[in-house]
Amino acid sequence: xxxxxVIIIGAGTAGLNARRAAKANGAEKVVMIDGGPLGTxxxxxxxxxxxxxxxxxxxxxxxxxxxxxxxxxxxxxVNDKAVLERxxxxxxxxxxxxMEGIDNVPEGELIREYAEFIDDHTVKLSGGRILTADKFVLxxxxxxxxxxxxxxxxxxxLSSDHIFEIESIPKSVAVFGPGVIGLELGQxxxxxxxxxxxxxxxGSIGGIQDPEIREYATKTxxxxxxxxxxxxxxxxxxxxxxxxxxxEHKEQGKIEESFDFILTASGRVSNTDRLKLENTSVQxxxxxxxxxxxxxxxCGDTHFFIAGDANDDIPLxxxxxxxxxxxxxNAGTYxxxxxxxxxxxxxxxxxxxxxxxxxxxxNSFKDLVxxxxxxxxxxxxxVMGKNKGLMxxxxxxxxxxxxxAQIFGPSxxxxxxxxxxxxxxxxxxxxxxxxxxxxxxxxEGLRTALQDLQKNLNEA
Numbered sequence: 001x002x003x004x005x006v007i008i009i010g011a012g013t014a015g016l017n018a019r020r021a022a023k024a025n026g027a028e029k030v031v032m033i034d035g036g037p038l039g040t041x042x043x044x045x046x047x048x049x050x051x052x053x054x055x056x057x058x059x060x061x062x063x064x065x066x067x068x069x070x071x072x073x074x075x076x077x078v079n080d081k082a083v084l085e086r087x088x089x090x091x092x093x094x095x096x097x098x099m100e101g102i103d104n105v106p107e108g109e110l111i112r113e114y115a116e117f118i119d120d121h122t123v124k125l126s127g128g129r130i131l132t133a134d135k136f137v138l139x140x141x142x143x144x145x146x147x148x149x150x151x152x153x154x155x156x157x158l159s160s161d162h163i164f165e166i167e168s169i170p171k172s173v174a175v176f177g178p179g180v181i182g183l184e185l186g187q188x189x190x191x192x193x194x195x196x197x198x199x200x201x202x203g204s205i206g207g208i209q210d211p212e213i214r215e216y217a218t219k220t221x222x223x224x225x226x227x228x229x230x231x232x233x234x235x236x237x238x239x240x241x242x243x244x245x246x247x248e249h250k251e252q253g254k255i256e257e258s259f260d261f262i263l264t265a266s267g268r269v270s271n272t273d274r275l276k277l278e279n280t281s282v283q284x285x286x287x288x289x290x291x292x293x294x295x296x297x298x299c300g301d302t303h304f305f306i307a308g309d310a311n312d313d314i315p316l317x318x319x320x321x322x323x324x325x326x327x328x329x330n331a332g333t334y335x336x337x338x339x340x341x342x343x344x345x346x347x348x349x350x351x352x353x354x355x356x357x358x359x360x361x362x363n364s365f366k367d368l369v370x371x372x373x374x375x376x377x378x379x380x381x382x383v384m385g386k387n388k389g390l391m392x393x394x395x396x397x398x399x400x401x402x403x404x405a406q407i408f409g410p411s412x413x414x415x416x417x418x419x420x421x422x423x424x425x426x427x428x429x430x431x432x433x434x435x436x437x438x439x440x441x442x443x444e445g446l447r448t449a450l451q452d453l454q455k456n457l458n459e460a
Contacts, residue, residue, distance in 0.1 A: 006331045017325045018305075116279075137304075152238060174245055200230065367460075370456065
């Protein structure tokens, strides 16, 4: 039986960062255990391959949109094979960079098996070996959520873990889940020629909390492809090699349609349910994931720490990296545990228009004051032909600091960064307005929203 100071279960972004931090903070014997695919979720099946597909889709869409500028073009031809070959080639290149870091892990410090807990200090590997440790970091990542009603489509169901292995762009796709993944991939497939239906249940889209922006975004996407965020699905079955979906169409009532594939994108679930945590003192919430402190990553007052997608909170690479560092550091110094540095929340959806969520969300304010701007009349946005969208800036009544924002519009990925930086610096609206704004740029829209927020705070 081998004993370690720290066992890290999972060798993705969070696990690799936890390993480095634990070793830098007093843990001498550290091992990672991971029996699944290596290379991180982001590089293999997440942010990188999806952005490659989106880039191809937007290039195709841009050709047709050139006509608004007086540029006459022929209808573009999508070479499915070439598009998907580039996606996989560049994806594999990104994975290769990650694997270089994993390959540098000394022999014996990465065990390619799965693990289950026997008790608070003991795990059993899938190969039968027993290991013990003083402390553990749970960095097991996540997997696509299972949607039972789709089971009838059998092998015609694709998830984000499999979509990039298809050989051609399907002629028709039903996308279940209008969150980040479903929205990005659904729009990309549509712009590459697929007939897309996007279905949701709760009314949400792209993680947008702000009801005014959510309604605007839903209508905008519905202009490009069929979108129903409160869909009623009656049945799903496979027939003659097609997925047949019976549903309530917003205009036609109950209908049946056939699709080449179904893309399921209804979120992800933590893999901690496969660890047999019931054999430990770790407490779980109603979703079955460990209860933890988001500043220390500690599970209760135990010697367990959690990081990355495994905590079922914010499934973003930069968050997984930060959480891994905090969890690993505290695992190394336990029982001394210190809060780690957490950055201002920043979430981006690479749809078009883009979506960005920054800092405090719409639902977290007690007495919200909003500064607004529409991109429909914003100068630079109109010049580019991308004048769709809204931006709302948030402050609390009686406090002039900018606390958060929701954006649906052009250059949201860049505007979101600018806003997150000043939110983290705790600047007031008045201080931000003293910063430079060039002309003509999309950022002038930010200034307009800041001026509106300043006026509304003065009147509140």
